[in-house]
Amino acid sequence: MQTCEAALSRILSCGRPGLSALVPSVFPMSAYTLPAQALVREVTGPDRTGQISASPSDDGRWDFSLIICDADGQVMTDLSGVIAPADVSLVLSVLPLEVATMGAWGGVPVVTDPMAERRRKHPNLYTKWTEAEESALVERFEAGEAYADIAKTLGRTVGGVKARLVRLGHLTAADAGWPMGSLRAAAAD
Numbered sequence: 001m002q003t004c005e006a007a008l009s010r011i012l013s014c015g016r017p018g019l020s021a022l023v024p025s026v027f028p029m030s031a032y033t034l035p036a037q038a039l040v041r042e043v044t045g046p047d048r049t050g051q052i053s054a055s056p057s058d059d060g061r062w063d064f065s066l067i068i069c070d071a072d073g074q075v076m077t078d079l080s081g082v083i084a085p086a087d088v089s090l091v092l093s094v095l096p097l098e099v100a101t102m103g104a105w106g107g108v109p110v111v112t113d114p115m116a117e118r119r120r121k122h123p124n125l126y127t128k129w130t131e132a133e134e135s136a137l138v139e140r141f142e143a144g145e146a147y148a149d150i151a152k153t154l155g156r157t158v159g160g161v162k163a164r165l166v167r168l169g170h171l172t173a174a175d176a177g178w179p180m181g182s183l184r185a186a187a188a189d
Contacts (some may be wrong), residue, residue: 050068061083064079124155124156137165162176163176166178
């Protein structure tokens with residue numbers, strides 16, 4: 001079985017400049033020098049951690065990589081390649097069904113409606129914030145309550161809580177743990 005570092009070295013040695021600029025190390029994520037259009041996101045599961053990255057390639061397609069490792073650092077999933085812009089809709093329509101089918105073959109329960117599952121966990125996910133919710137958020141934040149506790153009380157995600165605090169001016173993007181936000185703000189100047 002391959003380690004995360006070996007998988008990363010293999011990807012970086014493929015001569016894809018977009019990926020090599022994005023993925024200097026899988027764990028932990030750090031501040032990157034990113035192209036203007038790039039995606040780098042850490043993904044986590046109950047016993048897995050990984051990273052997905054994508055950037056435009058020189059030929060107009062998107063280079064992407066998804067590496068997921070177990071707690072011992074062994075690569076469990078390694079997907080990488082390119083997607084043509086014209087194929088994005090097709091990939092989005094086909095890939096979830098195919099992955100669900102593979103899960104069924106292995107007897108793995110697959111969430112067929114991820115938004116419903118997320119809404120079950122976070123009932124107010126993607127709903128408009130009310131003034132009362134914003135007031136409760138700020139009050140709890142200023143009282144020093146943990147983000148996870150605030151999120152649970154308000155039926156939101158920790159990311160949603162942090163995003164609202166940034167929007168309301170009570171937290172900076174860097175303090176929210178988003179180096180990307182800082183880089184984007186700097187790039188906009």
